[in-house]
Structure formats: C-alpha cells, structure tokens
Amino acid sequence: MKRQIVAHRGFTRLYPENTRASVAAALKLGAKFVEIDVQLSADHVPVVYHDAFLKRVSGLKGDLRKLPWSKLKGLPASEPARLGKKFKNERISSLAQLARRFAGVKGARGARLFVELKEESLKPFGRLEMLSAVHAALGALRPRCILISFDADVLLLARALTNYPLGYVVRRFSDLRSPLMRRLKPEFVFSGTRMLPQRGSLKVKGAKHCVYEVPDPAQGRALLKRGADLIETFALDAYLGGK
Numbered sequence: 001m002k003r004q005i006v007a008h009r010g011f012t013r014l015y016p017e018n019t020r021a022s023v024a025a026a027l028k029l030g031a032k033f034v035e036i037d038v039q040l041s042a043d044h045v046p047v048v049y050h051d052a053f054l055k056r057v058s059g060l061k062g063d064l065r066k067l068p069w070s071k072l073k074g075l076p077a078s079e080p081a082r083l084g085k086k087f088k089n090e091r092i093s094s095l096a097q098l099a100r101r102f103a104g105v106k107g108a109r110g111a112r113l114f115v116e117l118k119e120e121s122l123k124p125f126g127r128l129e130m131l132s133a134v135h136a137a138l139g140a141l142r143p144r145c146i147l148i149s150f151d152a153d154v155l156l157l158a159r160a161l162t163n164y165p166l167g168y169v170v171r172r173f174s175d176l177r178s179p180l181m182r183r184l185k186p187e188f189v190f191s192g193t194r195m196l197p198q199r200g201s202l203k204v205k206g207a208k209h210c211v212y213e214v215p216d217p218a219q220g221r222a223l224l225k226r227g228a229d230l231i232e233t234f235a236l237d238a239y240l241g242g243k
Contacts, residue, residue: 045069046095203227
C-alpha cells in the first residue's frame with residue numbers, strides 16, 4: 001500500500017501545506033507521490049500555493065496573483081489559524097525552489113511530483129503562459145513530474161507541446177467516460193470520494209485512478225480493492241507511520 005499513497009500538498013496534517021517543509025517531510029516519511037498546487041505571481045513566477053488569496057495560508061489580506069515574486073517570497077506560508085506560530089518562519093515557495101528541495105531529499109530518488117495547474121491563475125494569465133512558466137521552473141525535475149488540472153484545455157495543450165504525463169481532475173464521476181477523456185488520454189485521473197458510486201469497479205481503462213481525500217486507511221484499502229490505483233491524503237502518517 002505504501003507505493004499507492006499520494007501526499008496531498010505534502011505532509012499536510014503536521015506541516016503547513018504546499019511548503020518545502022511539508023514536501024520534504026512527506027518524502028522523508030516514505031511517500032512515493034507528492035501533490036502540490038501552483039499559482040502565478042503578478043510577474044508570472046510559478047508559486048506553490050493552493051488559494052488565490054493569502055488569508056488562509058498566510059494570514060494576510062490580498063490576492064497572490066496581483067503581487068510580484070519579490071513581495072511574495074518574504075511572506076509567511078504558516079497556516080496560522082490551523083497551526084498557530086509553530087511554523088512562523090516558513091515562507092511562500094516558488095516552484096523552482098520546491099523542485100530543487102524535492103530533488104535534494106535523500107532516499108527519495110524514485111518519488112514523483114504531481115503539479116496541479118490552478119484554474120484561478122490559468123484564466124487571468126493564459127494557459128500557454130502558465131504552462132511555459134511551470135515548465136521552466138521545474139528544471140531538472142521534469143522527468144519526475146506529472147501535470148494535473150481540472151482544466152482539460154491546458155492538459156490538451158500540454159499533450160501537444162510537452163512530454164509530461166498528464167492527470168485529469170474530474171468534477172463528476174461520469175466525466176471518466178466522456179468523449180473528452182478519450183481525446184485527452186491522460187495517464188492519471190483524479191476523483192473525490194464524494195463523487196464515487198457506492199458500488200462497482202473504480203478501474204479506469206488506460207489510466208491510473210487516484211481518489212482524494214481519504215484520511216482513513218481502512219477506507220483507502222477498500223477503495224484499492226474496488227480498483228483505485230492511488231489514494232491521496234492529508235493524513236500521511238495514518239498510512240505510512242510517523243509521529
């Protein structure tokens with residue numbers, strides 16, 4: 001089961017999400033897959049951040065997409081409402097910084113990174129601009145990365161212009177059998193637990209099926225028995241151990 005677990009935004013239960021600390025902790029715990037989210041700064045620097053706005057993760061007002069990287073790099077990414085002051089020195093990470101940290105974790109050479117291209121940045125900046133910026137930022141880590149998104153058009157663009165494996169994050173379970181799926185031919189598909197049918201196979205022809213968010217290992221094992229290939233979770237320690 002260990003090789004079938006995806007660390008959702010890193011080791012998020014104990015660390016602030018989408019940070020170098022969270023991702024490094026997930027890899028050190030033994031995660032073979034880690035998922036992160038990417039937005040663009042005002043000057044088109046890929047930033048590892050889930051929300052478009054700074055309030056929840058940084059405890060500040062403002063729209064990340066309207067600030068340049070020179071301003072963002074000094075801001076906290078400590079999730080103060082959830083984690084208090086424990087990670088007060090943790091800062092927002094650029095994708096390039098995180099890629100270097102990922103590559104530098106000892107014992108994690110075979111681990112892979114799911115990079116989610118967030119719609120909140122795709123819309124104002126454009127798909128080609130975001131795809132190009134992310135590609136440049138990943139650098140030497142590119143062979144270990146999979147690009148994922150809810151936005152099928154950016155994945156189709158990536159298919160045409162790059163060699164990355166792709167992951168389509170669906171909004172409805174029925175989307176897994178849509179004409180778009182046949183056109184896109186993603187290597188991975190992602191679906192949430194709330195959209196799954198109560199019975200039946202979860203196998204997806206031609207793609208590995210990752211189900212998120214699954215905090216309970218018993219539920220994760222049951223989903224794997226039904227044909228899911230990967231389980232994504234914030235509670236990484238429940239599956240892999242740790243404090």
